[in-house]
Amino acid sequence: MATGSITSLGIGSGLDLQDILDQLKAVDETRITIKENKKIELQNKVDAYNTVNAKLFAIKSDALNLSLGSNFLSNSVSLTDENIISATTIGDGYEEASYDLEVTQKAQRNSWQSTAVENKTDIMFDEAVSGIADHDTTAATTQVETLSFTYGTRGEVSTDNSILAGDTDATFAINGINIGVVTVLDDDSDDALVDAINDKTDEHGVTASVTDGILTLTPSDQSDVTVTINGGTTTVFGGTGAMSNTEQQIDVSLASGLTLSQIIDEINDSANNQDGDGNQLVTASFTLDANDEYYIRLTATSGGDSEDSEITVAGFDWVAADTTVAIAQGDDTMYLSVPPGTTYEGIANLINDSDDNLGVTAAIIDNGNPTNPYQLTLTADDTGEDAILTFTNLDDLTEVTGTGDLNAEFTVNGISYQRQSNTNIDDVITGVTFDIKNKNTVGESTTLNVEVNLGSIKDNIISMVEGVNDLLSYIRGTDTATKDSDSETETETEDDESSNPLEASSSANRIVYNLQSLFTSIIDVGSDYTSLTDLGLSITSGIISIDETALDEAIDADPDALKALFISDSDQEIKGLADIINDALTNMVSNSGIASTEIDQAKTQITRLDEDIENQSARLTKRYQTMAADFARLDSYINQLNAESNALTSMINSFSEASKK
16 A cells, blocks of 8 residues: 655655654554455465365266266277278277177179270260261252151150049059059149059159149150050049150151251251240251261250250161260169260260269270270269169160179178178167178188277276375375466475465365265175275375276276276165265365355455455555645744744844944
């Protein structure tokens, strides 16, 4: 506390009044200094007990881990032959177990290969052979004729009218597969007809859908669809039973003597070459083939690469259409519009570069044959039967690995399993994920053991004991490792040992006593281990220690007894030692615990001291402001008296000098 000083005080009187005032003030401030020192002591006590609580929480954490049964099931996996499978646990908490595992087949990828050819640039999709060297002067037609081609999904059929309410006939069938009687609402609003047809898609190969009441049947392989329609089915199918192919036939009339360029104009300008909205469906252009001959190429104006943009044309040697190639896998299908003249290498690039690639890799391989070394191969990216590939308009392919040979096959304890993949198999052995690496040698298997590792339990026990010793050492003032290394050095800690805030504290001693009693508790758990002393714990000169060799022997000798010692058994109404320690420490670190109570009391005292210091400082400030003013007036008064005295002395001296003359 500083009240300030009047540096000119005493100049008038010649007395050291400022020093007198400072000495008086220092005496009065002694009582405030005593309170401030007491505050420091109390704050050190608060910090010390906060550290005690933190150390109690650390011990409690270890005790809590020991109270959890799952921590006594820390699992690992071992294999008698790691060349067959690799395995890991997917978590802890599983009992020890052993499994005999035999692999009879690894999962494979569905693969296909083409006929071998001489060059990778050999043409796979034929071009037209027209014999026309000039598209503007050479006539392609010699008589009046009609060029006909189709556009749309090949083989797909739709009802001419919307679905009506009624029952289909008992003979209702698709591709010879009986569907039978189905009760149908107008427009098939409850999907009864669609569901009945699609329930047998695997048999008849057709998928049904209804849009705006129109039923559409789409074959998976673009083959023709045959529908058996009698009696009630006729009524349901719009009252007439009529169905039409969704392919649109485009007829273009051609005069005699037209060149390719003129024919192209006729095709592109034809009113038949439009959809219902007047949009052009097919675009014609001339193309030069490998023989430097021209032909007309027909492509989908929309860009192709879709199931409803296939073009089919036949009967004219000077026209060729893009081929719609379909590659299906499960419920997914990718479509490619492949130009005439596409090579083996070209189709591989189209497949690999497609944005819609569903999981297939195309490659051109060199099989080593000196005459025809090149083959196109298609391989599913995923293994298993679910990744089987099917093709439309890729006829030059032969299956290499296919149905029945693709799933992984193995037995576990004699039970047979199949899986799509060789990796991440996590639904066969509880708690284990394994990968198949190799097929077993006939008659041999590998044994997979799920093992329980109690190393973490040992670590928790040791950590808990070390935590107790760390706390006891701190309370006794012999711990230097818990100080903040950024603010206090070890030397400084040693200097402070004489002022240990917990020294001679009855509360701190009570914590020490409670911990020592707690860790030497004996409980009847119905097993050979009844206390920590059975695991190698001992107390010497107030220090708790654990013999790790004895602990290892106890764990190995009877892990079940170890678990019974720490884990509560509600059925037997037995409280495990870990729960006893955890509950006791919970009380010790609670708001009503010893350390928290000491902290609250010290903080209350600090608050009172702050108030006392503030009040006393205010009083002293006011008092010495008053005293300083009084001393200033005294100094001025003495200065005035001195001045009057000097004046009187001067007058007397003047009279004395005058009388001498």
